[in-house]
Amino acid sequence: MTSLKRALIEKAGHDHGFEHTVSETGTAVTLGSARHPAKAEVSWAQQGYAMALVQGPATLPSELARSFADWPRAGDAYVAATDAQLAQWLHRAAVLAQSLPNQAAVDFDAQVQQALAALPTADSLSTEVQRLVRQRVGQDRYRQAMLDYWGGACAVTGLTLAPALRASHAKPWADCATDAERLDVFNGFLLSANLDALFDKFLITFSDAGDLLVSPQLSSPDRHLLGLDGALKLRWVAPAHGPYLAFHRDRFGNV
Missing domain, CATH: 3.10.110 (Ubiquitin Conjugating Enzyme)
Known part of the structure; x- marks a missing residue:
């Protein structure tokens, strides 16, 4: 060389x-x-x-x-x-x-400490302040990880308009047992805002093959207005998505 x-x-x-x-x-x-x-x-x-x-x-x-x-x-x-x-x-x-796991969780801990260090000492010692900081930093870190993983494009439609994209959790933040779960890039998808709203409320979900599943609560006119008429599916599904998708489908079936 x-x-x-x-x-x-x-x-x-x-x-x-x-x-x-x-x-x-x-x-x-x-x-x-x-x-x-x-x-x-x-x-x-x-x-x-x-x-x-x-x-x-x-x-x-x-x-x-x-x-x-x-x-x-x-x-x-x-x-x-x-x-x-x-x-x-x-x-x-x-x-x-x-x-990819668990780099997002490693970065998250360092970023939380930086954010807390920038606060007045009394505030940074408050349990509620620490909780809010961890949630804000965690959500920002998760969004960036999702943008990186999905190449800045919706996991279903391929939309690349960043302000209209949301980092959706399959297993909600509050239900996760650890920060590693909350920040796991496989615990959800980067979705356009309309799909995110439906996914967040368990009105849509995905099969293990990535096919879109729509709740019977959505009428045919609603499906049409929401752009759900076509055969929509995830651009890809990794094996590590499986457990989180199973959790989401279980909640989807009980809404």
């Missing part, structure tokens, strides 16, 4: 979520970050760049496989023919590593 190629790889990493060079050899550069646990090894060959994960959340490989299903592979490595493709792969790997 030439010094120019090494510099291009390091710059791509720095600009797209892997700001540190962990190690390098004559043929590859290993990139990492202080913001997430993933590490990626990038090498250069005649056909272009080869990118392989060497560390990261347990679900990251399967999520990358979904995101880049049509990309050529060389063993465990993905092959990118251009600098733009290299940047695309690094960016997706980084945002997934930041959103």
Whole structure:
């Protein structure tokens, strides 16, 4: 690998979520970050760049496989023919590593402490203030994780208008036993505002295959006005969504 190629790889990493060079050899550069646990090894060959994960959340490989299903592979490595493709792969790997469990929960604890430290001492010691801060910070962190995981687009319609998107919980915040559950990116979906309102009230839910299920409480005219006439379904469903979807369908069936 030439010094120019090494510099291009390091710059791509720095600009797209892997700001540190962990190690390098004559043929590859290993990139990492202080913001997430993933590490990626990038090498250069005649056909272009080869990118392989060497560390990261347990679900990251399967999520990358979904995101880049049509990309050529060389063993465990993905092959990118251009600098733009290299940047695309690094960016997706980084945002997934930041959103997948349990990185969101780790970030949440640090952000809560920062928010409390910015308050007057008397206020920060109040149990109610701490509860409100944890809820506000947690909801913000969950929304960002959902935006990252779903690529800023509604999990059903693909809508990318951020002000109209909501981070919906399948198992509601108040019913979660731990912060890890509350912040789990698989505990819900990024939905357009109308779908979020219905999902939040258990008037719609999804099958394990991602098909939209609509409550009989919604009349045919209401379904039409809400845009539920078509065969809507989730863009994808990961296995880790399963337990949360089962919880949501149970409540859906008892509304």
